[in-house]
Amino acid sequence: MQQVKAVVARSKGAPVEVVSINVPDPGPGEAVVRVQSCGVCHTDLHYREGGINDDFPFLLGHEAAGVVESVGADVTSVAPGDFVVLNWRAVCGECRACRRGDLHYCFNTHNATQRMTLEDGTELTPALGIGAFAEKTLVAAGQCTKVDPTARPAAVGLLGCGVMAGIGAAINTGGAGRGKSVAVIGCGGVGVAAIAGAALSGASPIIAVDIDAKKLAKAEALGATHTVDSSKGDPVEEIKRICAATYDGAEGADLVIEAVGRPETWKQAFYARDLAGTVVLVGVPTPDMKVPDLPLIDVFGRGGALKSSWYGDCLPSRDFPMLVDLYQQGRLDLDAFVSEEIGIGDIEAAFEKMHNGDVLRSVVIL
Numbered sequence: 001m002q003q004v005k006a007v008v009a010r011s012k013g014a015p016v017e018v019v020s021i022n023v024p025d026p027g028p029g030e031a032v033v034r035v036q037s038c039g040v041c042h043t044d045l046h047y048r049e050g051g052i053n054d055d056f057p058f059l060l061g062h063e064a065a066g067v068v069e070s071v072g073a074d075v076t077s078v079a080p081g082d083f084v085v086l087n088w089r090a091v092c093g094e095c096r097a098c099r100r101g102d103l104h105y106c107f108n109t110h111n112a113t114q115r116m117t118l119e120d121g122t123e124l125t126p127a128l129g130i131g132a133f134a135e136k137t138l139v140a141a142g143q144c145t146k147v148d149p150t151a152r153p154a155a156v157g158l159l160g161c162g163v164m165a166g167i168g169a170a171i172n173t174g175g176a177g178r179g180k181s182v183a184v185i186g187c188g189g190v191g192v193a194a195i196a197g198a199a200l201s202g203a204s205p206i207i208a209v210d211i212d213a214k215k216l217a218k219a220e221a222l223g224a225t226h227t228v229d230s231s232k233g234d235p236v237e238e239i240k241r242i243c244a245a246t247y248d249g250a251e252g253a254d255l256v257i258e259a260v261g262r263p264e265t266w267k268q269a270f271y272a273r274d275l276a277g278t279v280v281l282v283g284v285p286t287p288d289m290k291v292p293d294l295p296l297i298d299v300f301g302r303g304g305a306l307k308s309s310w311y312g313d314c315l316p317s318r319d320f321p322m323l324v325d326l327y328q329q330g331r332l333d334l335d336a337f338v339s340e341e342i343g344i345g346d347i348e349a350a351f352e353k354m355h356n357g358d359v360l361r362s363v364v365i366l
């Protein structure tokens, strides 16, 4: 066991604290990772606010890259010294989803079995089974995906959550590609990543929708061909108009990605897609939200697919090394997602900036 500095949320709504925690030596199937960088994601704030569950105290942070320090005796997939991006869906390989080949739906993903603790022995709940606002963290070995060790940790670590969710929503879940139009509603870290994914896929036009002009500028920098400020009017008609200008007869976008997590924006996505188009919900709604007044005949009559996307339907072992290589080749600008590099004591300020829409991602450097 060793002691390291880490960021803990002790109780609902209370500011996070930097404290000393105990990290056990890795047991079977586990690895200890020396964290180099960890992005600040909305989900960390949700944990702090008690919006995920009540299993306080939480060890926050889950968009991380680092170097494996030690592994359990039986671990062969990674070794000390490997540069890894951490993932929160280490597939089991044995559940019904895995056995039928749908590994991205694994119903029994793995985390470390031992618990990290406060100095007094109180067990911590690591955010998304990771807990990487910490100098070192204990994870399941399957949560470590080896990538090109010369890549910048602050940039590639973001593949561990929001950026992968967005790119995957476009490419894996939504099937974006050449000859298809894509609209993305909500251009935060996830939505802008969906735009970058759509651009990688060759889709065109790529229409970015947000209520914040700063976000639309970012979306344009990452591949949006058109922007729509939906604080100034209904974006549905504008999306239809842009798509019809490219594809004769189009009545909307082939793929519309909702990256806000609200009923009204999902409904915009529903009506902005072309006949037989696809809607992908990657934004996470709260349990009380409902879609009001949606005629069932519209669901039937418009055909197509209404999907949701968990973690961009990614397979870390397939997608992380590939996307890191695209980054290294200059074909995927992950640096553009890093708005600022901060210290471990700056997380409350980063939550504030995120709340105000001032950043795509603040990244803690450890």
Ligand SMILES: NC(=O)c1ccc[n+]([C@@H]2O[C@H](COP(=O)([O-])OP(=O)(O)OC[C@H]3O[C@@H](n4cnc5c(N)ncnc54)[C@H](O)[C@@H]3O)[C@@H](O)[C@H]2O)c1
Residues within 6 Å of the ligand: 041, 042, 043, 161, 162, 165, 185, 186, 187, 188, 189, 190, 191, 209, 210, 211, 212, 215, 230, 259, 260, 261, 265, 281, 282, 283, 284, 285, 309, 310, 311, 312, 357, 360
């Ligand atoms: N499905 C997954 O696996 C997964 C993973 C990570 C995050 N998420 C979710 O994705 C969503 C987006 O995350 P993020 O980190 O990009 O958050 P964010 O807060 O950075 O971005 C949200 C964006 O939506 C915009 N917005 C708000 N209301 C809008 C409206 N009415 N119309 C248009 N735009 C609007 C905001 O201006 C902002 O740019 C969240 O719900 C988050 O929980 C999902």
Ligand SMILES: [Zn+2]
Residues within 6 Å of the ligand: 091, 092, 093, 094, 095, 096, 097, 098, 099, 105, 106, 107, 108, 109
């Ligand atoms: Zn499984």
Ligand SMILES: [Zn+2]
Residues within 6 Å of the ligand: 041, 042, 043, 044, 062, 063, 161, 162
């Ligand atoms: Zn996240």
